[in-house]
Amino acid sequence: MSEANSPKVTLRQDGAHATLLLSGAWIGRSGDTPRPAEAMLPEHGTGADRATPASIGFDATRLGRWDSALIDFLWQLRRLAAGRGIGFDESGLPDASRRLLSLLDDSRPAPLPPRRGPGLLARLGGATTTALTGALNNTGELSSLLGGLTLRAGAASLGRARMRGIDLLDNLYDAGPSALLIITVVNVLVGAILAFVGVVQLRRLAADSFVANLVGLALVREMVPVMTAIIMAGRTGGAYAARIATMQGNEELDALAATGIPATDYIVLPAVLSLTAMMPVLYLYGCVVGIAGGFVVAIAMLDITPLAYIQQTRMSLPVGEFGFGLLKSFAFGLMIAVTSCRIGMKAGRSAADVGSAATSAVVVGIVGTIALDAVFAVVANAVGR
Amino acid sequence: MAADTILEVQGLELAYGTRVIQRDLGFSVRRGSIFAVMGGSGCGKSTVLRSLVGLLRPAAGRVLVGGEDYWAGDAAQREAIGRRFGVLFQNGALWSSLSVAENVALPLRMFTRLDNAAIDSLVRLKLALVGMEHAAALSPSELSGGMRKRAGLARALALDPEVLFFDEPSAGLDPVTSKRLDDLILQLRDGFGQTIVLVSHELPSLLAIADDGVFLDATTRTAIAHGSPKALRDDSINPQVQAFMRRERLEQEG
Ligand SMILES: Nc1ncnc2c1ncn2[C@@H]1O[C@H](COP(=O)(O)OP(=O)(O)O)[C@@H](O)[C@H]1O
């Protein structure tokens, strides 16, 4: 048999009847099977002296192994032939292929839905992974999931991982824009509360003008990173855990594993990347709206011009403070994403397990944030900031 | 191992933690046959299937795929063997964030170098073969139970596997839909010539399509009978097997 041969189709025309000689192995995976357009449907590639045949038939005596690629070819050809009024004689084909062809109908197939291709955000993801890999390697303590993730992220940045852009895009949206409203409300209120407390207390010491320092520093160093992380632990961390636990119960993770697609690539990596990438952005945004909230209260209660307040805020906040806050946000985001994905993957398979996975992801996220913040405070103190 | 054996199980012991589900299990599956794993609910049929498709490492024993020891190699080797498998899970297990067409396309995108046009063409063919062409753009949550299984079947066929594994293909379907699915499975098998390993506790579908099998028992935790469902029904003297088969016969006769 011509097993090793590449798949070929050649035309032999005999008066009004054309015969297609099929040969070689027709294996779809190999990607080398002819397309019907190249298959010389008798109208093409024939001289003017040769008329379009009334029918086409097949000679499959030299056909090797075949799979759905052959069926796909024949099905397309049959539709083309029907469209041009050419008879389609299946009698020369293997019985098995004729049985499969009988399952297919020739009405024009609807176009497949448009593919949601990897866009800008996927490339952005690739860039983020590189940064993430570096940061992860530096933290030193890597749980097994984190370790696997680091490898995957490394592979992703080299373009070898099989993460798809769309997952990251969905995840980024979950982690970012859709959280803006609640981030705004909470941080504005925290800023306003800090200003209020500051005004009342500092007035007694005749240190009113330091309200801007208090509000700015407290927000940028502590309140915004922690509040934002707590919100994201409740919102996104819980959602990640619930979503992954649902996939677990639905055997979707088993289906990934059985297909040979690691869940780390397909689910965990996009989730971790997007939350870790969004957290610092949300932090900076939270700082801006928090300071604005404090500003409104301070201006209303104090005898100070808006310009002077802004000036005072700027002087009290060296850029390094934001760097420290950004670092914390990044760490919180990473911690929340990794723990909630892990909790989701470890969840049981019942509906109740989805609820408890979400609950424990939120609890672990919040407690973890505060514990991690304490570590940061101690470290910051030790390095003298 | 006989030349026409594609899958062979020897002395298999399966456990979750310390809890043994099945032990000392042995059977072999002929290339091109439909092999049924039978037994009552909870006896470990799905567990056996999980160990055959790489989801549960056996506590002891061997699974040979075309003579290769499936669990002896590393994950990459298992993945390479598993590329020849297609699995249809109990409820389809479609990836919920993807459309039906994307579900079928994902394995092709991951494991072949085909261009988008070729992938689209194969996806359309697989969906048409299972009669789901019109549902290509739907998301899994918009499908009925029967449609979900057919979409899962199309996904299992995506890479033209040599062996197809089905977990309870007809569970939860009405008799008509279930019959239609059985017929479809048979037609596809006749066409592509795959080997099928099928888990089921529902006899009508088993009797209709399987030509060999093994009967698992929950109390003794091992196989208590071997043979096709028809042969077991007519010839088995094991009371457990008879009870199982007779119940179904009564049901079938009305
Ligand atoms: N992930 C798991 N962890 C622990 N025990 C399990 C798990 N899955 C199934 N079991 C137990 O294994 C036994 C066999 O289950 P299963 O293989 O699903 O049975 P069947 O498919 O025959 O109905 C049952 O008693 C079940 O409780």
Ligand SMILES: [Mg+2]
């Ligand atoms: Mg089961």
